[in-house]
Amino acid sequence: MVSSANDNRHIQHRIRIQIPKTYHQEPIISDVITRYGVTVNITAALLSANAKEDGWFDLELRGTVNQVHNALEYLHDLNLKTWHGENDPEDGW
Template sequence: MSLSTNLPAVYIRTRIPKTYQRQPIISRLISRYDLTINIAAALLGNYDRNYGWFDLELQGSPENVESGLVYLQALNIEIFRLTLKNLLEPRMKKSQPAILDRVNVSIEQMDTVTEDEPENDSTQEAGQTTLTKVQVCIPDRYRAQPVISRLVSRYKLTTNITSALLSADAEDDGWFDLELWGRRKQILLGLRYLEQLGLQTWL
């Protein structure tokens, strides 16, 4: 299922500096501001040691989308391109003109677990919270689906992207190294979700 067109969407190209690459910035946008985020393109890790690049589609209520953009601005994360749906544009012009002044903005019309699994070296226990590291390949047929976003919204996992390679070419698969923080049952359910989608994962 693709993202709903019932809510305003914002398309951004953002550059995340190295100082924030160990923090779950995208995960916080989802959990704190109730946003659905689809990653359209990404480059993070050894490909560029100083910055990470993401093309993101943010979808949610106008208030939440605006709050998410303000959060990025407060972290001094650069937004290079911002495409607003027409329902959000007047609000942003009125309440957050500084954001619009700093980026290239264009406007679009609004479209009317039950078994335990064995321990492995990628899992560390920290009290009741577990960290699991997983590499996942997201094939091109899932490009329009917010797969990583659902790990946060459905399974309440704090998800940090430590490495990413997803070109803008619709025929290419995406590769992501993820850190999943949560209770063990949540992590097992999240991994099962990826398995049910038929995605290749490596722990």
């Protein structure tokens, strides 16, 4: 996703993220909302109660192009596996 410094168009972007068990105690989704001002809708999730496995989340990120771009960069900087839109590894859970 390419953004310009002043791109204030509102968009919605679907993403699937894998959150490793080592991050289960970190507020990653909350940080995305707080730091970048995006609205996050969790459309599906898989997270074991005992936190012995990685978690998977299907998210819709809504905000300006810049907000969504910055949120995606943050997830990338955390080295999380992500899939965008039509590139999802599978159709469902």
